[in-house]
Structures are given as structure tokens and as C-alpha cells.
Amino acid sequence: MVLSLSINGDRLTSIADPAMPLVDVLREEFHLTGAKPVCREGFCGACMVLVDGRPAPSCLMPVALAQGCDIRTVEGLAINGTLNPIQQALEASDAVQCGMCFPGMVVTLTHLLTTTPGATRDDIRAALTGNICRCTGYERIVEATLLALAAR
Ligand code: FES
Numbered sequence: 527m528v529l530s531l532s533i534n535g536d537r538l539t540s541i542a543d544p545a546m547p548l549v550d551v552l553r554e555e556f557h558l559t560g561a562k563p564v565c566r567e568g569f570c571g572a573c574m575v576l577v578d579g580r581p582a583p584s585c586l587m588p589v590a591l592a593q594g595c596d597i598r599t600v601e602g603l604a605i606n607g608t609l610n611p612i613q614q615a616l617e618a619s620d621a622v623q624c625g626m627c628f629p630g631m632v633v634t635l636t637h638l639l640t641t642t643p644g645a646t647r648d649d650i651r652a653a654l655t656g657n658i659c660r661c662t663g664y665e666r667i668v669e670a671t672l673l674a675l676a677a678r
């Protein structure tokens with residue numbers, strides 16, 4: 527069975543098992559390794575992608591269900607080859623430590639900046655409840671997000 531997918535604006539075909547998690551297809555077939563399969567249970571957020579504009583854990587999504595959806599991975603979030611505002615703010619704030627959680631963080635925070643331009647510190651923390659970071663304590667991530675919001 528050939529699956530037809532829209533990933534980062536490209537029409538791609540996959541010959542994966544339709545039940546295979548989207549995160550594995552992204553990584554193994556398309557070499558988009560930003561999304562990380564860490565918990566594989568939907569609670570860590572390391573595998574987050576945008577599905578029709580909303581953050582979703584790609585470890586829980588069989589690739590067959592991704593057909594007909596607009597899938598955006600962290601690799602597709604730059605704007606015309608330039609890091610998007612949250613990517614720039616995270617880099618400028620030196621917010622990244624080991625980096626394992628960051629592709630998922632960027633996906634979630636890109637969505638937040640797009641949908642909630644007036645987000646408060648509490649809104650940012652609430653948005654990140656599905657993204658676990660074991661290194662940073664979150665404070666620099668929150669500060670970077672506030673910077674990105676203020677720059678808009
Ligand atoms: S690997 Fe998908 S939420 Fe943790």
C-alpha cells in the first residue's frame with residue numbers, strides 16, 4: 527500500500543506499514559530526525575509535530591491517519607530559510623541544554639506564537655505542559671518565548 531503524505535509542504539509517498547507511528551516514518555523514511563521517539567506514550571512531547579496546524583505527538587499517530595493532513599515538523603518551521611521568531615529567541619537566550627526536548631518545544635511554541643500573540647507567562651507554562659524538559663527548569667524557555675512575543 528502506498529501512502530500519500532503532505533510533509534512540510536511537500537507531497538511525499540510512503541511504503542511504510544500503515545500502522546507504523548508517524549515519528550518513525552518521518553525519521554526512517556524521510557530522514558526528518560527532529561521529532562524524537564522518547565517515551566512513545568504521548569506524554570513527553572519530544573516527538574511533537576503540527577498536524578493541520580495543531581501540536582500532536584507523532585508517536586501516537588499511525589502514519590495512515592496522517593494522509594490528508596498537513597504535517598509540519600521542526601525542519602519545516604523556518605521562514606524562507608530563516609529561523610522563525612521562537613527559534614531565534616531560544617537561540618539568543620541560550621535556552622537549549624542537551625537539546626533532546628527542543629524540536630518538540632519549538633513546535634509547541636511556534637503554535638503558541640501563532641495562535642496566542644498576547645500569551646502570558648502562565649499561558650506559556652500551560653502550553654508547555656505536554657513538553658517535558660529534564661535539563662533547563664523551563665525559565666529560560668519561558669523568557670525566550672516572552673521575548674519572541676514582545677518582538678512581534
Ligand atoms: S515520544 Fe511521543 S510524546 Fe513522548
Ligand code: FES
Nearest residue numbers: 624627659660661
Ligand atoms: S534541554 Fe535537555 S531535555 Fe530539555
